[in-house]
Structures are given as C-alpha cells and as structure tokens.
Amino acid sequence: MTPPTTILQPQTFKSRVRVRVRRSQSLYRLCSKASAIMTTRYRVEYALKTHRRDQFIEWVKGLLAVPFVLYSQPTGVFGDGPSVTQMAEEAHRRYAEIMHDVELMIDDHIARQCDANNFPSKLTMLVPTAGPFFTRLPLEAAFKYQDRKRYISSRRFVAPSFNDVRQILNSAQTMAVTNGVLQLATFDGDVTLYDDGESLLPTSPVIARLLDLLQKNIKIGIVTAAGYTTADRYYERLHGLLDAIADSPDLDAIQKQNIVIMGGESNYLFEFCASSPHRLAPVPRNNWLTPEMASWSEKDIENLLDVAESALRDCIKSMNLPALIVRKDRAVGIIPKTPDVRIARESLEETVLVAQRILELSHLGSSHDRPASRSPPSVPSRCVPFCAFNGGRDVFVDIGDKSWGVTVCQQWFGSKSGNGAIRGENTLHVGDQFLSAGSNDFKARSVGTTAWIASPAETVDLLDELADLMQKKLS
Missing domain, CATH: 3.30.980 (Threonyl-tRNA Synthetase; Chain A, domain 2)
Structure with missing residues (x-):
C-alpha cells in the first residue's frame, strides 16, 4: 500500500530548513572549536619539546612557581587592599631568596669549572646544560630591578614566566659586565638590530646607543648569518649605522675603526673604511683566521x-x-x-x-x-x-658558528691593542636565537657572556640599561 503523500505547508518547510541550518552551524562551530583546541594543544606540546626550551630558564621558572602557588591570592576582588599588598611583599621576599640561592649555586659552579678535578657542581647535576659562566650573576639584585619594572610579585593570576626569567638574567649579566670592564659588544643582525629581513635605517633608535658604545671605547662586532662576500650587500643592510659613524663629529679616527662586520657566522670579515663608497673594506682571510680555523682543510x-x-x-x-x-x-x-x-x-x-x-x-x-x-x-x-x-x-x-665569529672579533681587536685576545668576561654578545636547535646565537655562550633579546626594541632597552649602569659606576 502506497503511503500517503505529505504536503508541507510553506511555513512548515521554512521552519525545518531553519532548524537544519542551525544544526549545521552548531556542528560547524563545534568542529571549529575542536580544531582550535587540537591546534592549540599541538602548539603547546610542540613548544614543550626539549629542543625548543632552555633548560636553565625553565628550571628557575619552576623554582619561582612554588612561592607563586603558596602566596598568590587569585580572588575575584580587585583593588589594592592590605591583603594584596602583603601578598606582593611576601612573594617578593621569597622570589628574592630563591634568586639569591641560585646566585650562590652559580658561584659554586664557577669555582668548580676552574677546578682541575672536574667534579660536577650541584647546578650541573640539576641542569646538565648550564654554563659555562664567565662572570658571577647578581640575580637577587637583577630580580629586584626587574620587579620594579614588571611588577612580577604583584601578579595574582600569572606566574613568573619564561620571559620574566630571561629579562632577569639579562639584567644580571649587564650588571656583571659593568662591574668588570666591558671591552667588546657583539650583536646579531636580524631581530636584534633591525626587524627580520629589514635594514638598519638612519631613523633606528639603536644607532645612537651603538655610537655611545664607540664613544666609550667599547669595540663592536656585528656577527651575522648573512653570508655576503662583498661590502655593498652589508652596506645595504647596515647603511644607517655605517653612515652615522662616518659622519659623527663625536668619534675620533681610532674609535671609528672599532667596529667590524663578521658575515656568514665566521667566514667573512669587513672593517670600517670611511673612504670606501660602502664604508667597509674586506679583510683577507689569512689575516684573521685563528690557528684552529686555519687547520680546517x-x-x-x-x-x-x-x-x-x-x-x-x-x-x-x-x-x-x-x-x-x-x-x-x-x-x-x-x-x-x-x-x-x-x-x-x-x-x-x-x-x-x-x-x-x-x-x-x-x-x-x-x-x-x-x-x-x-x-x-x-x-x-x-x-x-x-x-x-x-x-x-x-x-x-x-x-663554523657564532662562537668562532665572536672569537675572531676578540682576537682581531686584541691583536690591534697588543694586549692579547679580549677575554670572555669582557665580552657581551646580544642576540635573539638561543634555543638549542636551529639557533645560531646559542653557540656564542661558549666564548663570552650573552644577553637574550626578542626584538630590536629590547636591544634598545638593554643598551639603555647598560649605559645607565656604566654612568652610575663612573659617578
């Protein structure tokens, strides 16, 4: 028997269509949300892989997480009441104590890395990738400085982060090199002095800071992965700085020579030459190769x-x-x-x-x-x-790699002064790539002190901090 045919009224048909459209939209939103969750989870898991993290910073961050959990008050009440102030004071005290303890562990590590017995330090056993350290790090003082800027202790919902620890380490390193005598500052190019793929333009605020370093008789090496073999290509990327040096009335002839460009990590050396149309002159390889580099066939x-x-x-x-x-x-x-x-x-x-x-x-x-x-x-x-x-x-x-590039800068300027190669504790390398895999600034840690920045703006802040510390030391 043939079932009776159901004739839908126009209103009924439209209602059913709307229901189906809503169901489709809900399913689409559900799938999109699931996809977003999967993508986010994948990114988090990927970022946590060993080759994407710095073990020392992660370890310090883990230490700071304990007082955050114990003393933070993540309530829904906003304001600056007595309880919040007390929380911030107690968190600040505990964070500072932890930084002081880590500071002492680094002191012990430095003493042991100079010991012929090669017994591992406590820090080495806890963080096998830590070191070497060329200076002691005043981490407690650096934390207090950064806490005044970033209000780390006052946060109730966000624990001390990777970037917080990175900035604290940078401040500690600038304090350490100014406690001694900073003789050489080396810099990466992209993301450190200028945005990725861009050039160092005359309007860049970093130029005035670099000129200030030269005025203080601090040598500068720009150690870049860009492997150009001719001066004109480096001039394209660095013309703002090179022209500023050539035209500066505040720099004498010797100070203007206190900058070199090391290209291809450690393969092409150029020295400043004001009379050259590109402000640079190539240095023959035989004039700057170290004995180890000369042994590579x-x-x-x-x-x-x-x-x-x-x-x-x-x-x-x-x-x-x-x-x-x-x-x-x-x-x-x-x-x-x-x-x-x-x-x-x-x-x-x-x-x-x-x-x-x-x-x-x-x-x-x-x-x-x-x-x-x-x-x-x-x-x-x-x-x-x-x-x-x-x-x-x-x-x-x-x-080669940037450890060799920085070493060449140390020996080049050291040989010109007649005092021997500049030592690691008198060298500061500033770069943005310090993760263990696929990051070329990481290698510079073996030949000098380092500062890990994430943008040209951070480089400007770091150099301002360095200049301020030097001025306080003079006064």
Whole structure:
C-alpha cells in the first residue's frame, strides 16, 4: 500500500530548513572549536619539546612557581587592599631568596669549572646544560630591578614566566659586565638590530646607543648569518649605522675603526673604511683566521657541504618543500622558490635537525659546543665545526658558528691593542636565537657572556640599561 503523500505547508518547510541550518552551524562551530583546541594543544606540546626550551630558564621558572602557588591570592576582588599588598611583599621576599640561592649555586659552579678535578657542581647535576659562566650573576639584585619594572610579585593570576626569567638574567649579566670592564659588544643582525629581513635605517633608535658604545671605547662586532662576500650587500643592510659613524663629529679616527662586520657566522670579515663608497673594506682571510680555523682543510669543508646539500635535497623531496638549494663557498641552504612563499616552521626545524644529525653521523663535522678555551688542540681535529640554523624563512648550514665569529672579533681587536685576545668576561654578545636547535646565537655562550633579546626594541632597552649602569659606576 502506497503511503500517503505529505504536503508541507510553506511555513512548515521554512521552519525545518531553519532548524537544519542551525544544526549545521552548531556542528560547524563545534568542529571549529575542536580544531582550535587540537591546534592549540599541538602548539603547546610542540613548544614543550626539549629542543625548543632552555633548560636553565625553565628550571628557575619552576623554582619561582612554588612561592607563586603558596602566596598568590587569585580572588575575584580587585583593588589594592592590605591583603594584596602583603601578598606582593611576601612573594617578593621569597622570589628574592630563591634568586639569591641560585646566585650562590652559580658561584659554586664557577669555582668548580676552574677546578682541575672536574667534579660536577650541584647546578650541573640539576641542569646538565648550564654554563659555562664567565662572570658571577647578581640575580637577587637583577630580580629586584626587574620587579620594579614588571611588577612580577604583584601578579595574582600569572606566574613568573619564561620571559620574566630571561629579562632577569639579562639584567644580571649587564650588571656583571659593568662591574668588570666591558671591552667588546657583539650583536646579531636580524631581530636584534633591525626587524627580520629589514635594514638598519638612519631613523633606528639603536644607532645612537651603538655610537655611545664607540664613544666609550667599547669595540663592536656585528656577527651575522648573512653570508655576503662583498661590502655593498652589508652596506645595504647596515647603511644607517655605517653612515652615522662616518659622519659623527663625536668619534675620533681610532674609535671609528672599532667596529667590524663578521658575515656568514665566521667566514667573512669587513672593517670600517670611511673612504670606501660602502664604508667597509674586506679583510683577507689569512689575516684573521685563528690557528684552529686555519687547520680546517678545504677538502673537508667541501665534503661536509656536499653531505649537507644531499641532506637538504632529501628534505625537499620527502616533505615536498617549495624550496631551492643555494650553494656558497662556505655554506649551503634552502630558500623559498618565490618571495611570497613561506615554508612552515615545523618543516624548517625538521630540516635543521635532519641536516645536523646526518652531518654528525658522517663524522665530517661537529656541532657540539666548544670548551671555554681558545687554546688550539695539540692535534688538529678532522671534524669541521658547522652550524645548521633556522632563519625563519630559510635553513642554512654554515662552516663554523657564532662562537668562532665572536672569537675572531676578540682576537682581531686584541691583536690591534697588543694586549692579547679580549677575554670572555669582557665580552657581551646580544642576540635573539638561543634555543638549542636551529639557533645560531646559542653557540656564542661558549666564548663570552650573552644577553637574550626578542626584538630590536629590547636591544634598545638593554643598551639603555647598560649605559645607565656604566654612568652610575663612573659617578
């Protein structure tokens, strides 16, 4: 028997359509929310991986989390009542005590790293990646300084963060180098002196701070991953600073010579030359190579770059990356096929880790940290140091790394003064890439003190803090 045909009235039909549309919209919102949760969870889990974190900062952050949990009052009542003030005072006291205790542990670590017995310090056992330290760090004083700026102790809902600890360490390091004698300041380029992919323009506020360093007879080295072989390309990126130095009436001829550009991590050295159309003159490699660097054979370098190029080609193929291979005399890398293409961050980091691992297994190269010593080994090693790093839009494998670039600056200025190489405790390297994988500033920790910044604006703040401390020391 044929069922009777149901004839829907127009109003009934419209109502059912609206119900179905609402259900579809609800399902879409539910899926979007689930997708957002999954994406957020993935980002959090990815960011927590070992190669993306600094173990020492994470350890200090964990110590500070305890008094935050015990003393914070995350109530719904807003205002600055007596209880909130007392909470802030108690939290400040406990945070300062923890920083003082860590400060003492670093003092013990410094004493033991100079000990021939090589017994591990307590800090080494707790944080195996910590050190070396070239100066003691006044962490308690640095915390009190940053607490006045960031009101860390007054927060009730947000615990002391990674950035809080990073800024405290930066302040402690600037206090330490001004307690001694700062002779050399080295800087990364992108994200440190200027925005990523941009240039150092005449209007940049960092220029006046760098000129102030030169006036104080502090040498400057710009140690950049940009591997240009000619002066004109560096002038394009740094013309604001170079022209300001050339035109400055406050700098004498000797002070104007107190700046060098080290390109390709540690492969091309340029010194200031006011008469040159590009304000720079290349320095022949034989004039600045350290004895260890001179022991690296061209054949070993060529073989290492061949293996690196093969690894990069495999990554392009396996992940279908929209990238091209770029081969230079001291580097090889991948860049996007067109300027408007962006390669996913995860793909870039995978490429870094693959290239690094393959090169280490090949026994041709070494990416491990150098010991805190510049004395050449009695028998030259066949392993050529290299740095595989993520530049944000590209990946490059360079011969050497920034520890060698900073060392060249130390020896270059030291030899000109006749006093020997500038020591690590008299050197401050400022950069933005200090994570352990794919980050080229990380290596500079083995040859001098460091400051970890996240933007050119932070570099300006750091240099202002440094200038203020120097002025107080003079007065």
